[in-house]
Amino acid sequence: MIRVGVVGASGWADGSHLPALAALEAFEVTAVATTNQASADRAAAAHGVRHAFADAGELVAHPEVDLVVVSVKASGHAAVIKAALKAGKHVVSEWPLGVDADQASELAEAAATAGVVHAVVLQGHHSPSARFAADLLAAGRIGTLESVALVAEGAPWGGSQISPELVFGLDPSEGTNILTIMAGHFLATLERVAGPLAEVSARLPRTHDHVLVSGTERTVPNATSSHVLVHGLLAGGATASIAVHGGNGPIQDAFLLKLVGSDATLTATPARPGTYIHWGDWDIRIGDDVLALPGTYRTVPAGVRSGPPANIAALYQEVARAIAEDRQPHPSFETALRHHRLLAAIERSAAEGIASKIS
Template identity: 20%
Template sequence: MMKTGIIGLGFIGPAHMEALLRTGLSQIVAVADTNEQLARSCAAKFNVPEVYSDYRQLLQNPEINVVHICTPNYLHYEIAKAALEAGKHVVCEKPLAICSKQAEELMRLAEEKGLTGVTSFNLRYYPLVQQAREMVQTGKLGRLYAYHGSYLQDWLLYDTDYSWRLDSKVSGPSRAVADIGSHWFDMACFITGSRVTELCADLSTFLPVRKKSRTQCLTFQTPQSANDPMEYEEIAIDTEDFATILFRMENGIRGSLTISQVSAGRKNFLQFEADGAESALSWNSEQPNRLWIGHRDQCNEEMIKDPGLLQGQARKFASYPGGHAEGFPDTSKQLLEQVYSYLAEDGRRHGIKPQFPTFADGWQEARLCEAILESSQQRRWVQL
């Protein structure tokens, strides 16, 4: 059995741990976080024997085969490079790095070392997203004309909402696009089998100054009202709240995307529609077990997630019968099950091409984010 170490224990680290335990394919033997109290609490909850306050100590543990990086963005490159040099396979949260040069270096280093690098684009693992890919790839929609949609959230709607993701020194030069737009574009490329070739973007920061609590972090929480006693410091914001993007893909596909972290009532709304010459389909992450299928000359359809109805490879990504909902936590389980099965079978040595998102996908998304920033700043179309 593989042995795993988890670095970073905020929101997403424990999600990785829970998902990995559900696969039964690896034992988590160590965790690391600069907040030692948090690390010990998390280790106790998941029955993990080793706890470190410095990730370098974890990388020295000879038992560990795979390292998961769940830290703030600016640390991804540093830790991933050190992990690869220590001979560990790496599962890294997106973005892989805060610039494409770093992401490319990690991609090439993993190849040189003969190690597997995974970028955690887990949202492509919803069963009906897999079904959408099968339908597009097998021609059920006919020639694909357009792909469009949005990714909307409201957790940064108020000026008292604050998180490390708002600090560009920690999160990188892009926020909404790199954080949630990267998932949307990864899903678009996965479903269509095409890359973005050209784009035109408009980014906006509606709240150029935010109020950071001096006493607590309010990420994903409802802030106290202005009448409640709390001390704030004003912080200038230089990353985007909102983005609109026109893009062109291979095979002549046209597309558009709206990204927002200030859309009231939208908690985590990733939505797409694919329009083909014969039919269309649409899906959103807040109703992940329903896939809309549109027709011109007959009644529209709605497919409910049921492994008995799914096509081809999509069927294996539904773990429960029809009527038994599968959601966000299941996507990480499905991703890690695919990754760890590949590692257990020594897929790289046998020349098997990974079916999961690799460091190459992380590099492509880093290039895409840079092109979006360039387009918005220069107010022009940019080619990739």
């Protein structure tokens, strides 16, 4: 049994990590931590967890914690991850790993030195639909891949309004915005299907210098992009065109993915309206043929609801196997570092107006 402590249990983890872990026999959540004792106690009571802390350091040091889940704001990841690594604990971190590529590099190096299992939550890597689409390409169902096009909605980022709880992300130093969160997850999913990008040319327009805080009459300054526009080349030689457009929401079409091959075109859209590409199932077509997802691609218990908990549960299954086999899971901190370098290349291209290679 792998004993888990969840830092940030009252936020995103409440509806994703905690239900995913509860469904898996290999794990037991033994501790939770939030920013204050009252909310930690509530989270512990809601999920039947016996230890609750207002100090992440106490959770990390607890002898009944083998693996630390880091599900706080990106700007707070480094401190918790470093503490967990120093304590010799395995770590699962939410994406992004750090606020930028430099911090991600530091954390990846520290994790390698610590010799523990480390994973990052890029849900698209464990999406059954993304894995199925990748296998279809590998089997030659559309011939040689020639081009990839992705159009996706990036709301709630990039619009003329922002929810009060997301205002912090308008500061680029927080590492939480339409490029890092939305485009970050979307690009990771695209690469899971079509292979890695090798070179990018990008623009990061900022449509709104100030945005309205939803439900108020207050406006706040915005220093982050409203849209992410990328043209690129995949390592396999195909071209790629990605447009992530911001907005106020709610999400409507969510995404359209087209993979054009020498023999046929694969098209993917959300099976349920308003579902991000890395969250839910896809409707997949090759030409006019609708392809049903084989049941073998679903590995998590049937009781895990679709959406983020299902793909996160699949990641935890991979983590459990990695611990048992004394290896690193995928995606690991090294995977996250490479992905941070992709985003850095996009920022560099947009700033300099030239194509940028991914290092």
